[in-house]
Amino acid sequence: MSEQRVALVTGASRGIGRGIAIELAKKGFSIAGNASSLKSSGRKPGLSEVKQKVEQSRAEFLPVPGDISDLECHEKLIQKVLNRFGKIHVLVNNAGVAPQKRKDILDTTPESFDRLLSVNLRSAFFLTQRVARFMIRQKQQSSEYTACIIFISSVSAEFSSPSRAEYCISKAGLSQAARIFADRLAEYGINVYELRPGIIDTDMTRPVQKKYDRLIKEGLVPQKRWGTPQDVGKAVAALAQGYLDYSTGAVIEVSGGMSIRRL
């Protein structure tokens, strides 16, 4: 029997991360789900609700709360996963934030810039570094062991939104981080992918829901609908199961065709 595979998903309490955890669980992965705390802000149930949902697929779910931008918590978080499952086969860097207030690039504040770069980029970079070192050791110990790393960036890695420059810049940085880790880890057979969602229906896009409803209606998205966390989760599940095994460094867009240049 092949070994139980384990995925560590950051930002798993809601939105896209929740969708990823659920889809991976359906494919038989055990999930370690991170979020900044056990309960999400406001009245959202958070990781405990996702645990219940994942367990409906008869998969295991270990909540590993912790602010991912605090690099000190990374080692503890990884240890918790290893204590429970012994291994990590898949890392999904999904946790992310939008600016608290959208502001024109001419008015972007250093505080918002630092917050976005810290949560969206710095945290994923250093968590990946730590998990990758562990994956390399596992690879060296067992030829059976397979591993991959997935960065959830955004179409904003390339699109320009002058009202949230710090977000776009954090995602462009993440895109390059994915590429460089893919290059570095290829010799160990650890594939790294960048997955770029388009407009996905989550808490993050709720404040601009009307604007995106209008843009989608006007044809911004060729597939003419919002994306769902499940759309992204299914793509992650395909990568995690090895369906794109000869494609390390690939950028996979889940955006309903938003990047197609049209005349």
Ligand SMILES: NC(=O)c1ccc[n+]([C@@H]2O[C@H](COP(=O)([O-])OP(=O)(O)OC[C@H]3O[C@@H](n4cnc5c(N)ncnc54)[C@H](OP(=O)(O)O)[C@@H]3O)[C@@H](O)[C@H]2O)c1
């Ligand atoms: N929605 C979109 O249209 C869209 C498009 C492209 C890319 N993305 C990217 O997809 C990812 C998920 O976005 P989403 O739309 O699902 O957002 P969301 O609904 O706001 O969920 C964000 C998740 O990240 C977690 N998180 C935020 N800061 C964290 C921190 N410091 N430490 C640990 N966890 C933290 C949140 O945990 P708590 O519950 O504890 O706050 C939550 O689980 C982000 O990287 C985002 O940039 C989203």
